[in-house]
Amino acid sequence: MEDYFDPNAGYQINELLIANKKNRSNDDVILITSNDMSPFHKNVDNTKDIYFENETGAKIIRLEVKFKYSSRIIMKNLFNTINKLNPDIVYLHGIGDFKDLRLLKKKPKYTVVRDCHMSWVASKNRFRKLYYKLFKLVFANIINNTDKYKKIFALGNEEYQYLKLIGIEDHKISYLRHGYNDTVIFFDPDGRKEIRNKYDFKHKDIVISYIGKFNDSKEPDLIFDIVERFLHLQEDYRLIKLLFIGPKEDKYMNKFNMKLDKMKDKLEIIVDDSKKYSDLKRYYSASDICIFPKETTLSSIHAQICGCPVIMENHISNQERVVNNNNLFVPGDFSQAAQILKKIIDEKEYIKNNQYLRALSDREYGKQIVKIRDLANGNER
Template identity: 60%
Template structure:
């Protein structure tokens, strides 16, 4: 079977749903292509031909990068997209995301191949000033075509908030199915040998409690809030428990200069802070394994599942998407209630909930991505 994935932006070293699906699908004998753009601006890096080739070798997927014909905000039109798909003659085309220029295909005759789409958008990420106009436009133009035809076979919601988002766009529930965020058990697991090696390299003692943020450094994710959460805790407690901070990920320069570095310089006077660059997704289990607790202070993050699979309790804001992704819901704090987050952190430490032997990850078993690939193949 020939399968084509279409994703507007793609970083071969990242750990998004598209990356994990492609990794999980490599053992099923399909001929798989990924069509994407040459625009890497969302990842704050340049395109690497070497990284693409390495991903192709590991997964057997052929990456095809097209030029951006038109771009407004983050939505783009890929030059020659439909012609490229037609040449590949696929049976299944998975267009990731919805509510973008790819929906124009609904206004054209039905294609010979099956098309599925998915939705990554939740209410927390959709509160812009033009949303009401956009919802009305989509309900009137595209939703009726989706509901009355089979031009889109299925639209997958990656969570409950995404499901709500789709229904509010006017899409019938019979066209929606779940393909929840998950993980690949061959990539994400607790790695004890990596924990020992990395903690030695970073200079952490085994008795240190390492609190990590692993992700993007920008105004949306706000890793600097980790400093505020720790700063609310009594200094004597921090010293007694040997608390250390570890930050890993790609950095947006303006955010670093305007916010993060100021707080970093202040915090370094009180506690040991280690800052490192972004790491390939396939290596991240080592850093989660080396960590004891992970904090994702704003919005939602797929990394929360990966951290927990590697044995780290996570602390996050209380959103529906996070409720779906957390083992212990007591570790969620009300939005902007940083004192509550600090109390949660102290409780996790006092009760030794951070010990790897105290973390049960079986809750996520049904989210393993090989199960997702099997579900996709059943469409045919």
């Protein structure tokens, strides 16, 4: 169960469903989600839902939103829908929302697992400390001392810390780390040629990319601040090209476009629309370096699997995802980020090889789907 779902995205839930099909599972897999697509700046497209169903073998059920507060929602008839399906296991994505109220009722017949994907940089609510105390007081004891939630998966070390903070004990926590699907994300040499030809990038050009959302949380405009400082460090930057791809929030784009106008006379810059998740490997493969200037993102793993060194803020979650921690900069220190960019170029770290793939191979989702299936069968690893 996922509150918000985009069939064209590359989030963990998408990849787990793809991995389930890859493993030739005979399970009946059903995704229950809402008809709210506002986080993706788009509307529900039934054609894309059907295509995803055909590709993965999973069925999508979309429910109306009954109540919404901030990003947390209550879906109409959610648990009645689940009960009618009579499942063996229910995976509720996320924790700390209205669905936790079900803990106050009797244990359902099916196994329930949840996950935690909260990172400290995303935990900004001013009432969060009060919330932590309330969750620990009301819900944590039920979780720890009953089987109403069989397991809660931590998607990383920060998520583990968060679960401990809200009172979840170790015997209830297991890891299901952010990762990738090797049938969808991999270095694609033909795709590299196609995309670089599409944008008229030459063989020697060094393409610096951002592939993700354009909004006030991810702030891809900060890349201009980094690159502007880099230009003062680099005498010859004619080979540097910037590529931005992703869905755009209209209000945010005013800020982005102001910086774009100031920079476009200095460098070749291409800003393109979002692409299908299944095509993203071609764009990562065509890139040489990726910069994600704010917070954290699963895209950092995808970029590295396709051979790109990644520059990001120095957070705990990024320390475990970015293979070379020397490429992490102090948040807000764009001069340091510019120095890292120069180092990567001077030392030719952007030359494609398998170093990142080797380091991240244990995160492949095909290996992780087995853990979920074992829980459904009453086995734990």
